[in-house]
Amino acid sequence: MSTVSKPFDPNNAQNLIEIEKQFAVKAVEQAQTYWNLLEKVDPKELRLTKIDDEIFEHTLATFPELAADGHAKLIKLDEEGMKSAAGKERWRGFIESYKKKVKDYNFGSLIRTDARQEYGESNTIFVTRIQFYAIEIARNRLGLNDAAHALAQAEAAKEAAAKEKEAEAAAKEKKKRG
Numbered sequence: 001m002s003t004v005s006k007p008f009d010p011n012n013a014q015n016l017i018e019i020e021k022q023f024a025v026k027a028v029e030q031a032q033t034y035w036n037l038l039e040k041v042d043p044k045e046l047r048l049t050k051i052d053d054e055i056f057e058h059t060l061a062t063f064p065e066l067a068a069d070g071h072a073k074l075i076k077l078d079e080e081g082m083k084s085a086a087g088k089e090r091w092r093g094f095i096e097s098y099k100k101k102v103k104d105y106n107f108g109s110l111i112r113t114d115a116r117q118e119y120g121e122s123n124t125i126f127v128t129r130i131q132f133y134a135i136e137i138a139r140n141r142l143g144l145n146d147a148a149h150a151l152a153q154a155e156a157a158k159e160a161a162a163k164e165k166e167a168e169a170a171a172k173e174k175k176k177r178g
Helices: 017-040 052-062 069-075 079-083 085-096 129-141 146-177
Strands: 108-112 124-128
Touching: 017 108, 017 146, 052 085, 052 129, 069 129, 079 085, 079 124, 085 129, 108 129, 124 129
Parallel strands: none
Antiparallel strands: 108 124
């Protein structure tokens, strides 16, 4: 006896906790990878896709308010504006235009709401991958991630110094016992 499966309808799909956890893990891994890139590469030199130029130009043409007031709305994202009915409608066409151009364009990604700070519970929202690219490419090109770059480098230096200190303490302990 064979059963015929119905086409997948995302509007009626159940949220399976294991699937949600897997998406969350992927989003966190991507955020960590991006933060590590910001530490190691000057943001102005960072390329996130093969079509960064196109995404950058399209973003500023579609959302001219991101260029106003010294790029204030790129530095500090307006989550309410992005996720309002009107905001979602504005982003929908932009997002769908990358369906055939950017792999996983609509996968979930974490983005910092304030470009001057690191990822954290109060500085992170969930967006689509192409929204992440649009915002972060613009932040990088316009020098708005320079503070994050310096912050990431400072954190890495502190971690390296702490590891070095631990290694020295372990070596002294070993020598004592030795």
